[in-house]
Amino acid sequence: MYLSKHRVAITFLGISAFTAWTGDVQKSLKYSLILLGSVLVVVPLYRLSQLHPLHRFPGSKWNKITELAMLCYTVLGIRHKKLRSLHDRYGRVVQTGPNTLSFVSASAISSIHGSAHAPDKASAYEMQHLKGDGLFFLKDKASHNRRRRIWNRSFSEEAILGYQSALVGEIEHLFNCLLEKTSHKGKVDLVRLLPQYAYDSMNAVFFSGHAFNSLLDSDDPAGIAPQGTAFFRLSEIFTHIQPLFHFLMLIPGIGSLMDFEKLSIRAAEAWFKKGPTFRDGISYWFEGDEFQPKLPPEDLAIESETILLGGADTLGSTTTMLCYFLLTHPQWIPILREQLELHNVFDETGHPDAHLLNNLDSIPLIEAFVQETLRLGTLLPGLPRVVPKGGMTIDGYDVPGGTIVTVPVWSYHVDAEYFPNPRKFDPERWIEEGKFVVQAPLMAFSVGTFNCVGSKLALTQLRILLAMAVQKLDITLVEGFDAEKFWNGIRNTRTHDFVEPMWVRVAKRNSPA
Numbered sequence: 001m002y003l004s005k006h007r008v009a010i011t012f013l014g015i016s017a018f019t020a021w022t023g024d025v026q027k028s029l030k031y032s033l034i035l036l037g038s039v040l041v042v043v044p045l046y047r048l049s050q051l052h053p054l055h056r057f058p059g060s061k062w063n064k065i066t067e068l069a070m071l072c073y074t075v076l077g078i079r080h081k082k083l084r085s086l087h088d089r090y091g092r093v094v095q096t097g098p099n100t101l102s103f104v105s106a107s108a109i110s111s112i113h114g115s116a117h118a119p120d121k122a123s124a125y126e127m128q129h130l131k132g133d134g135l136f137f138l139k140d141k142a143s144h145n146r147r148r149r150i151w152n153r154s155f156s157e158e159a160i161l162g163y164q165s166a167l168v169g170e171i172e173h174l175f176n177c178l179l180e181k182t183s184h185k186g187k188v189d190l191v192r193l194l195p196q197y198a199y200d201s202m203n204a205v206f207f208s209g210h211a212f213n214s215l216l217d218s219d220d221p222a223g224i225a226p227q228g229t230a231f232f233r234l235s236e237i238f239t240h241i242q243p244l245f246h247f248l249m250l251i252p253g254i255g256s257l258m259d260f261e262k263l264s265i266r267a268a269e270a271w272f273k274k275g276p277t278f279r280d281g282i283s284y285w286f287e288g289d290e291f292q293p294k295l296p297p298e299d300l301a302i303e304s305e306t307i308l309l310g311g312a313d314t315l316g317s318t319t320t321m322l323c324y325f326l327l328t329h330p331q332w333i334p335i336l337r338e339q340l341e342l343h344n345v346f347d348e349t350g351h352p353d354a355h356l357l358n359n360l361d362s363i364p365l366i367e368a369f370v371q372e373t374l375r376l377g378t379l380l381p382g383l384p385r386v387v388p389k390g391g392m393t394i395d396g397y398d399v400p401g402g403t404i405v406t407v408p409v410w411s412y413h414v415d416a417e418y419f420p421n422p423r424k425f426d427p428e429r430w431i432e433e434g435k436f437v438v439q440a441p442l443m444a445f446s447v448g449t450f451n452c453v454g455s456k457l458a459l460t461q462l463r464i465l466l467a468m469a470v471q472k473l474d475i476t477l478v479e480g481f482d483a484e485k486f487w488n489g490i491r492n493t494r495t496h497d498f499v500e501p502m503w504v505r506v507a508k509r510n511s512p513a
């Protein structure tokens with residue numbers, strides 16, 4: 001059993017209260033300080049001792065004693081890099097906190113995420129202030145499964161085909177903005193515009209465009225896209241200091257400071273008031289019959305928040321990574337164009353074939369380029385799960401119940417055992433004898449019960465954007481762009497935070513077909 005900080009804190013408060021009850025303030029203060037001192041000595045000693053349930057696992061003493069180092073790395077946005085260096089030093093399993101183990105192996109992925117007995121989400125997923133239930137926050141598999149059935153309907157093949165004109169419309173809108181801004185200002189920053197595009201795109205597909213006015217048209221004066229990133233970032237930081245989050249939420253008025261929550265509530269209200277203008281993503285949730293559960297209307301705000309954060313913010317950063325890899329590896333552009341021509345995706349006028357556009361994964365290089373972007377460009381540090389009471393075996397290790405276990409996504413994606421020469425952006429690693437071949441399963445969308453419900457939509461969107469960009473535009477990085485500086489400036493706290501801009505010039509291609 002873990003000697004958790006909560007148990008220690010409760011014992012400490014209890015003894016202090018008892019001492020205070022005796023009435024002698026000076027004495028109670030003295031005993032409280034003695035107790036506090038003892039706790040500060042006893043807890044670290046216990047955590048380093050053989051009595052601790054994780055004592056057999058390798059890791060730095062500092063990480064075994066406290067969560068503080070990981071908190072600092074999260075705040076700095078470099079936890080993904082630190083976890084990789086910990087695994088380089090200690091091997092496939094590392095203790096990264098008093099109660100946390102990190103595993104990098106395909107077998108651990110299968111036990112932690114992929115198997116029928118995979119553990120539930122950890123308490124890190126409780127940090128939600130909006131009322132109601134939301135798919136992302138449901139931790140136990142039974143209730144999660146019920147809600148997932150509702151969400152699944154928005155991502156059927158038929159549903160995604162139905163979103164195509166909205167998806168293509170938003171991509172064309174983005175291209176027009178890029179061209180217009182280049183012609184007015186000579187250059188345009190993709191780091192600013194691509195998240196705006198992603199928010200507009202999710203707004204169009206899920207909310208029939210009612211959630212907010214186009215961010216691309218207005219240049220996002222209220223800072224909705226940066227607010228989303230900041231909100232995501234804050235929730236990840238609080239995973240290390242969960243009691244503080246719950247304490248803050250008890251203070252009246254604090255919750256109302258969260259602008260992003262207000263936006264999600266407004267988005268849900270606007271959708272209800274104006275109604276869908278086509279069979280949009282949300283409308284599927286309210287369809288159904290006696291056999292199909294429907295979404296309780298009061299949960300729409302919390303689910304809207306998930307669409308905007310899990311969908312728009314994540315898509316915005318992945319799209320930015322896709323453009324970064326494309327523009328820093330321009331040798332692939334003519335080859336991608338050749339492939340699109342070979343498969344007749346666009347006709348002589350540059351108009352796409354709707355069916356082929358939804359099946360771009362059949363073009364091996366397009367799929368390889370997207371998968372390689374997801375491999376190298378998904379900087380996620382990990383998706384915490386909690387080992388059930390009786391404990392479980394992971395990668396041959398007996399892990400005690402209550403332990404938080406993770407597979408750090410980026411560490412795994414850049415593991416040479418699974419992806420040789422892992423730091424190289426190399427779409428060809430996914431192609432064998434002209435066919436797309438999965439090298440090792442990626443964790444970009446996670447796997448198993450809690451995997452990304454929106455992955456099919458996200459992949460469709462990334463493939464279409466890539467195909468249309470190489471087909472219709474000439475995009476060049478502005479002279480002086482330092483690819484390494486840009487890469488080193490990317491932080492990750494569950495979401496990407498790009499410190500450096502990505503200035504480009506955009507022109508219409510002379511011969512689009």
Ligand code: HEM
Binds near residue numbers: 444445451
């Ligand atoms: C490239 C873009 C995307 C990436 C890399 C991505 C990645 C992920 C990952 C890794 C998870 C698992 C999270 C965890 O276990 O903590 C997840 C879950 C989720 N994602 Fe995505 N996602 C993307 C796009 C989308 C889109 C477009 C939507 C839909 C609007 C979406 C909705 C969700 C939801 C609702 C969950 C929770 C699923 C569940 O618990 O059943 N995501 N995503």
